[in-house]
Every structure is written in structure tokens, then in C-alpha cells.
Amino acid sequence: xxxxxxxxxxxxxxxxxxxxxxxxxxxxxxxxxxxxxxxxxxxxxxxxxxxxxxxxxxxxxxxxxxxxxxxxxxxxxxxxxxxxxxxxxxxxxxxxxx
Amino acid sequence: xxxxxxxxxxxxxxxxxxxxxxxxxxxxxxxxxxxxxxxxxxxxxxxxxxxxxxxxxxxxxxxxxxxxxxxxxxxxxxxxxxxxxxxxxxxxxxxxxxxxxxxxxxxxxxxxxxxxxxxxxxxxxxxxxxxxxxxxxxxxxxxxxxxxxxxxxxxxxxxxxxxxxxxxxxxxxxxxxxxxxxxxxxxxxxxxxxxxxxxxxxxxxxxxxxxxxxxxxxxxxxxxxxxxxxxxxxxxxxxxxxxxxxxxxxxxxxxxxxxxxxxxxxxxxxxxxxxxxxxxxxxxxxxxxxxxxxxxxxxxxxxxx
Numbered sequence: 104x105x106x107x108x109x110x111x112x113x114x115x116x117x118x119x120x121x122x123x124x125x126x127x128x129x130x131x132x133x134x135x136x137x138x139x140x141x142x143x144x145x146x147x148x149x150x151x152x153x154x155x156x157x158x159x160x161x162x163x164x165x166x167x168x169x170x171x172x173x174x175x176x177x178x179x180x181x182x183x184x185x186x187x188x189x190x191x192x193x194x195x196x197x198x199x200x201x
Numbered sequence: 202x203x204x205x206x207x208x209x210x211x212x213x214x215x216x217x218x219x220x221x222x223x224x225x226x227x228x229x230x231x232x233x234x235x236x237x238x239x240x241x242x243x244x245x246x247x248x249x250x251x252x253x254x255x256x257x258x259x260x261x262x263x264x265x266x267x268x269x270x271x272x273x274x275x276x277x278x279x280x281x282x283x284x285x286x287x288x289x290x291x292x293x294x295x296x297x298x299x300x301x302x303x304x305x306x307x308x309x310x311x312x313x314x315x316x317x318x319x320x321x322x323x324x325x326x327x328x329x330x331x332x333x334x335x336x337x338x339x340x341x342x343x344x345x346x347x348x349x350x351x352x353x354x355x356x357x358x359x360x361x362x363x364x365x366x367x368x369x370x371x372x373x374x375x376x377x378x379x380x381x382x383x384x385x386x387x388x389x390x391x392x393x394x395x396x397x398x399x400x401x402x403x404x405x406x407x408x409x410x411x412x413x414x415x416x417x418x419x420x421x422x423x424x425x426x427x428x429x430x431x432x433x434x435x436x437x438x439x440x441x442x443x444x445x446x447x448x449x450x451x452x453x454x455x456x457x458x459x460x461x462x463x464x465x466x467x468x469x470x471x472x473x474x475x476x477x478x479x480x481x482x483x484x485x486x487x488x489x490x491x492x493x494x495x496x497x498x499x500x501x502x503x504x505x506x
Binding site for chain 2: 162165166169170173174177178180181184
């Protein structure tokens with residue numbers, strides 16, 4: 104960051120300072136630049152992926168809520184009704200119909 | 202020795218040999234996709250509705266219905282425009298089973314629907330349909346003559362706007378029936394032909410229909426058990442290049458009937474009819490259109506029947 108700030112704008116002529124020149128050299132080296140680009144790209148992709156995953160999850164969730172939840176509830180009710188009938192039949196001692 | 206009497210053909214052969222003179226009567230041409238429509242096209246609505254049916258006697262029934270909720274207005278833009286509406290509908294039905302049916306509905310906004318179905322003779326049925334509105338050019342009338350043969354049905358249609366149509370469907374084997382239709386709409390200067398096939402056994406129904414308007418419709422319904430049937434449909438319009446595939450289920454349980462469907466346009470719908478009591482039904486309807494972000498929910502109560 105600091106090196107970039109120094110690079111941009113009116114820059115003083117490079118002083119033969121030891122440490123700063125090493126830092127500048129490192130930050131200007133192609134590996135670091137490429138790493139920065141890669142990190143930026145990764146962040147962008149991750150953001151996009153997260154957003155689309157969220158959207159997909161939303162669609163899947165609402166679809167599930169509309170299509171499957173009523174089915175589960177009704178199947179459960181049916182099962183309960185069947186159980187109740189079976190219980191009553193066994194209590195009365197008559198064989199259950201069907 | 203006398204010539205041996207021909208043994209009766211084995212039962213397996215009986216099953217495969219088709220008795221071409223004893224074919225069942227096919228279902229009417231316009232009801233070809235009946236099973237798929239039943240599962241995939243429940244009458245979804247948005248808002249609140251209340252239906253009350255009162256049987257005055259064996260033949261005469263009165264019907265009151267209230268609807269409140271937004272209705273969509275057709276517009277050119279992609280955004281759907283909804284305006285809140287409310288109307289009351291009064292209807293009466295007269296059934297002299299099985300010879301005559303008279304059916305009428307009138308709405309407070311001035312729309313009137315009427316239907317007549319009358320058996321003229323053993324095989325010939327006359328049907329009339331009318332939709333009258335107070336807007337000009339929106340009223341429709343239609344007369345149908347249906348002839349039901351032993352293993353075929355034919356229909357002749359006559360409608361306003363110089364609409365003429367005829368259809369014929371014939372059972373080819375025990376399970377397969379083939380049909381065709383011709384129509385001519387004089388007002389719009391359009392005409393067309395269509396062909397259809399239907400294969401049904403007691404476990405499944407498969408239908409296909411092609412028309413010269415570019416429409417191709419394939420449907421398949423599988424009855425998984427007595428209570429459950431699964432339906433799928435593929436609709437494609439060759440000329441306008443829109444394709445829709447949909448899949449749905451239909452559960453008929455003791456206390457309720459639940460229908461759900463999902464289609465390739467990103468539209469999900471469910472329709473639940475719950476029987477609360479004898480003659481008291483509760484209806485829930487949900488429809489999500491993910492693409493258009495159009496969500497419709499409705500509830501209703503049906504009393505009587």
C-alpha cells in the first residue's frame with residue numbers, strides 16, 4: 104500500500120535507502136503483483152458465488168416450503184388418522200377394514 | 202376319426218389379439234389431456250374466495266360466490282399490473298340427469314356465462330356455451346354437436362366470429378386412440394389441422410398432440426397408487442419458440458387433495474383442498490414465479506355440495 108502511494112503522484116527521486124528499496128523491489132516484483140490480482144479476483148468470484156448460492160438457496164427453500172411442507176403435513180395427518188382407526192378397530196375387536 | 206374340435210386359444214393369446222369390433226369408446230377430443238390437466242392445472246387464484254352452494258331440490262342448485270383480491274391486467278410491458286377487485290357471483294344449475302344440464306353464472310361486473318348440454322338422442326349431444334360481457338367484441342358464443350359412436354366420437358363446432366371446427370377420434374386398439382381436428386376461424390383468417398394420439402392403461406396415460414399452429418403437446422400421467430398420481434407435460438410452440446416442461450403430483454387423501462407442480466419457467470405452484478367437515482372445504486393456493494418475482498397466495502372456503 105505504502106509503496107503504491109509513493110509510486111503514484113509526484114514522486115521524489117529514489118534515495119539510495121536500503122530498506123525501502125528492498126520493500127519497493129518486493130512490492131514491485133511480478134509475484135506480488137500477480138498475487139494481489141489473484142486475491143482480488145478470488146474475492147470477486149467468492150462474492151459472486153456467495154450471492155448466487157444465496158439466491159439458489161432462497162429459491163430452493165421457498166420451493167420446498169410450497170411444494171414439500173404441505174405434503175409432509177398432510178401425509179402425517181393421514182398416518183395419524185390411519186393409526187387412530189387401527190387402534191379403534193383393535194379396541195372394538197373387529198378386524199380393520201382393508 | 203372325426204376332425205378334432207379346435208381347442209380354444211390360450212388365454213395369453215386372447216390378451217394379445219385385439220377384438221377390433223369391440224373397442225371401447227374413446228374420450229372426447231377436447232378432453233384428451235384430461236388427467237394431466239387435472240394434476241397440472243388446478244384453478245389457482247390470488248386473494249380470498251368464498252363459495253356457497255345450496256341444493257334446493259334434487260335438480261336445482263343455487264350458487265353464491267364472493268371473490269376479493271388483486272387481478273392481473275394484461276399489458277404490453279413485462280411488469281404485471283394488478284388492481285384490487287371484488288365481485289359477487291350468482292349462479293344456478295339445473296340438472297335433469299342425464300338428459301339436460303343448464304348452467305348459468307352472473308357477476309356483479311356484468312359478465313354472464315351460460316352453458317347448455319342436452320342429449321338430443323341416444324348418441325347425439327348438443328352443447329352451447331356463451332360468455333357475454335358489457336365490453337364490445339368480448340362476448341363469445343359456441344355451439345357444439347357431439348356424436349358418440351360405438352368406438353369413435355366426432356364433434357362439430359360452430360362459434361361466433363365465423364369459427365368452424367370439427368374433430369374425430371377413433372379407438373384403434375384396446376388402449377390406443379387416434380384423432381384429428383380441423384378448424385377455421387374466419388374473423389382472424391386462420392385455419393389449421395391437428396392430430397392427436399392417446400394411449401391409456403389403468404396405470405398410465407400418455408398423450409401427444411400436434412397442430413399446424415406450431416403447437417406440440419406431450420403429456421404423461423403415471424398412477425403410482427390409488428391416492429397418488431404423477432404427471433408431466435411438455436409443451437412446445439414451434440413458431441413462437443417457447444418451450445415449457447412441467448412436472449406435478451396429485452395426492453388424493455381422505456381429508457384433503459393436494460396438487461403441486463413445478464415448471465421450467467421457474468414457476469412453482471401448490472393447491473390444497475382440505476375437508477374440514479362434511480360439506481365444508483378449505484382451499485389454499487400458492488404460486489411462486491421466481492423469474493418474474495410474482496407471488497400469489499390465496500385462501501378460500503367452500504360450503505355446501
